[in-house]
Amino acid sequence: MMNPxxxxxxxxxxxxxxVATNLSTIGSFYYHRITELKTTTPKQEExxxxxxxxxxxxxxxxxxxxxxxxxxxxxxxxxxxxxxRNIEADLARLRKELIDELGxxxxxxxxxxxxxxxxGENHRKLKQVTTTFYLDMKAICNTGQQEKLHEIFQSMLNxxxxxxxxxxxxxxxxxxxx
Numbered sequence: 001m002m003n004p005x006x007x008x009x010x011x012x013x014x015x016x017x018x019v020a021t022n023l024s025t026i027g028s029f030y031y032h033r034i035t036e037l038k039t040t041t042p043k044q045e046e047x048x049x050x051x052x053x054x055x056x057x058x059x060x061x062x063x064x065x066x067x068x069x070x071x072x073x074x075x076x077x078x079x080x081x082x083x084x085r086n087i088e089a090d091l092a093r094l095r096k097e098l099i100d101e102l103g104x105x106x107x108x109x110x111x112x113x114x115x116x117x118x119x120g121e122n123h124r125k126l127k128q129v130t131t132t133f134y135l136d137m138k139a140i141c142n143t144g145q146q147e148k149l150h151e152i153f154q155s156m157l158n159x160x161x162x163x164x165x166x167x168x169x170x171x172x173x174x175x176x177x178x
Contacts, residue, residue, distance in 0.1 A: 055077070056070060056074065059073055059137075063145045063148050063152075064145065069141070072140045076136040076140070080129060080133040083129050084126060084129050087122050087126045087129065088126070091123070091126070094119045094122065095119065097115055098112065098116070098119065101115065134153060137149055
């Protein structure tokens with residue numbers, strides 16, 4: 001028979017081992033979660049970052065653009081960037097207004113509805129600008145280049161079927177989700 005003191009010691013050691021195992025598991029889980037987030041973010045950043053000068057090089061190389069096509073691409077890209085930048089700035093302002101209104105004591109539903117409509121309208125405009133960018137690019141390409149352009153846009157679709165295109169302006173040339 002086991003003496004109660006030894007039995008208590010064994011139970012205490014079992015509890016200590018179980019607690020240590022649980023803490024170790026939880027700690028490991030959080031460590032790997034944080035590590036995963038740190039490594040995922042740079043990988044996503046690498047995948048979605050394409051500096052402005054590399055953007056031209058990317059399309060030139062992928063589509064085998066001629067010098068004349070490269071000049072046309074630059075014009076198309078500048079127009080897209082200028083227009084999209086204005087729309088995105090307006091979207092940012094509208095989103096802030098929406099959040100500010102939601103944060104008030106008694107949010108005005110009419111104002112929220114109007115802001116939601118304006119945000120939707122700006123998203124529509126951004127999609128139209130993106131479509132124009134694609135069609136303008138397609139217009140300067142030959143048949144083979146058009147097929148490759150379509151493949152490039154297909155590969156840029158994210159899980160929500162939104163096309164990631166060059167960000168406007170001098171913002172590091174990042175690709176964005178319109």
